[in-house]
Amino acid sequence: MNNTISLIDAFKQAKYPLPGHGKRNVQVLKTAFEQVDGEMESDMYGAGEVIEGYQHKMAKLLGKESAVFFPSGTMAQQIALRIWSDVKGNKKVAYHPTCHLEIHEKDGLKELHHLEPILLADESRPVLLKDLEGLQEEAACVLLELPQREIGGQLPAFEELEAMSAFCRERGIKLHLDGARLFEVLPYYGKSAEEVCALFDSVYISVYKGIGGIAGAVLAGDRDFTEQSKVWKRRHGGDLISLYPYIVAADYYMERRLPLMEKYYHEAKELAVLYNGCELLRTVPAVPVSNMFHVHSERSKEQLEQIFAGVTLETGVGFTQSVREKKDGGAYFEISLGDRYGEAPRPIVAEAFRLLDQRLKAAEAV
Numbered sequence: 002m003n004n005t006i007s008l009i010d011a012f013k014q015a016k017y018p019l020p021g022h023g024k025r026n027v028q029v030l031k032t033a034f035e036q037v038d039g040e041m042e043s044d045m046y047g048a049g050e051v052i053e054g055y056q057h058k059m060a061k062l063l064g065k066e067s068a069v070f071f072p073s074g075t076m077a078q079q080i081a082l083r084i085w086s087d088v089k090g091n092k093k094v095a096y097h098p099t100c101h102l103e104i105h106e107k108d109g110l111k112e113l114h115h116l117e118p119i120l121l122a123d124e125s126r127p128v129l130l131k132d133l134e135g136l137q138e139e140a141a142c143v144l145l146e147l148p149q150r151e152i153g154g155q156l157p158a159f160e161e162l163e164a165m166s167a168f169c170r171e172r173g174i175k176l177h178l179d180g181a182r183l184f185e186v187l188p189y190y191g192k193s194a195e196e197v198c199a200l201f202d203s204v205y206i207s208v209y210k211g212i213g214g215i216a217g218a219v220l221a222g223d224r225d226f227t228e229q230s231k232v233w234k235r236r237h238g239g240d241l242i243s244l245y246p247y248i249v250a251a252d253y254y255m256e257r258r259l260p261l262m263e264k265y266y267h268e269a270k271e272l273a274v275l276y277n278g279c280e281l282l283r284t285v286p287a288v289p290v291s292n293m294f295h296v297h298s299e300r301s302k303e304q305l306e307q308i309f310a311g312v313t314l315e316t317g318v319g320f321t322q323s324v325r326e327k328k329d330g331g332a333y334f335e336i337s338l339g340d341r342y343g344e345a346p347r348p349i350v351a352e353a354f355r356l357l358d359q360r361l362k363a364a365e366a367v
């Protein structure tokens with residue numbers, strides 16, 4: 002075993018990487034454009050067939066009156082919450098402590114929009130009705146993230162979602178969906194995108210996660226809301242003269258991958274069984290409810306990196322390219338399933354997990 006190679010280098014060399022769709026290289030864009038007519042006109046500052054047609058298609062898919070294409074979800078969601086805050090004349094917005102706006106956006110919501118978040122639930126579980134019932138202050142808007150990415154992609158039951166939606170409607174609280182991975186949870190809920198989105202006043206979806214496009218986001222809601230979002234998009238500098246490279250790729254990969262979400266979900270459950278079969282690893286959630294899950298261990302980040310890199314070099318099976326430290330000791334990493342897992346020969350994968358289990362136990366005994 003070569004102990005000096007980094008985990009990321011071992012993963013890059015892996016013949017059978019398990020997570021994801023594939024390399025994020027220029028070929029992803031080239032493939033999307035292979036059949037596109039060179040005479041197709043660019044969009045111009047939010048207008049033109051390529052952007053308007055796609056927005057119309059997305060509004061229909063999400064069951065909303067109107068939709069707007071944004072360069073990023075970060076921009077789209079700050080704008081969504083700002084609009085609801087202005088509508089309600091209230092700067093308070095409520096969301097989970099691991100919300101993307103809270104931990105990954107350098108406080109854009111607070112610095113740019115002066116909004117004041119109220120944190121709901123704790124980091125071990127998603128937001129539930131009891132958290133809304135326990136709100137001590139009035140909020141303009143509640144943001145729910147489906148699935149809650151930073152805690153392994155956990156989900157509330159659909160009935161719980163319905164109850165939260167009814168609670169917000171009764172009290173005039175706007176409900177916004179961070180649906181960065183919305184399509185990825187539909188097979189578990191057994192619902193259409195429209196059925197889930199009907200519970201929310203506004204919805205954001207990402208076009209580059211499970212869908213696997215280049216970048217970009219869609220924000221949908223009623224026409225008043227989306228018209229206001231276009232003004233804010235201009236103010237944020239998000240009205241790029243041309244967004245078509247992102248839109249063409251989004252549309253291309255969406256057509257191909259939405260029908261595969263069910264497959265990714267079942268494969269995530271299959272892969273989680275293999276991880277849970279290793280004595281010193283466990284997945285969160287124990288049974289995935291989307292194409293993603295986290296793998297936790299009491300072993301240290303360094304130990305895991307070394308063991309995973311070694312098994313990858315020996316078997317060609319790529320498990321992960323990074324491991325993160327847990328606050329309370331041990332380490333974890335995230336898995337999102339895409340096209341690749343289905344391509345890995347099962348006997349080789351099974352053998353890799355047997356070896357992994359053995360190495361983890363041997364490391365513990367040291």
Ligand SMILES: Cc1ncc(COP(=O)(O)O)c(C=O)c1O
Pocket residue numbers: 072073074075076101146150179181182207217218
């Ligand atoms: C749950 C969630 N919300 C929002 C975003 C922001 O999306 P973007 O990268 O398009 O700004 C992300 C990106 O990782 C995300 O995971």
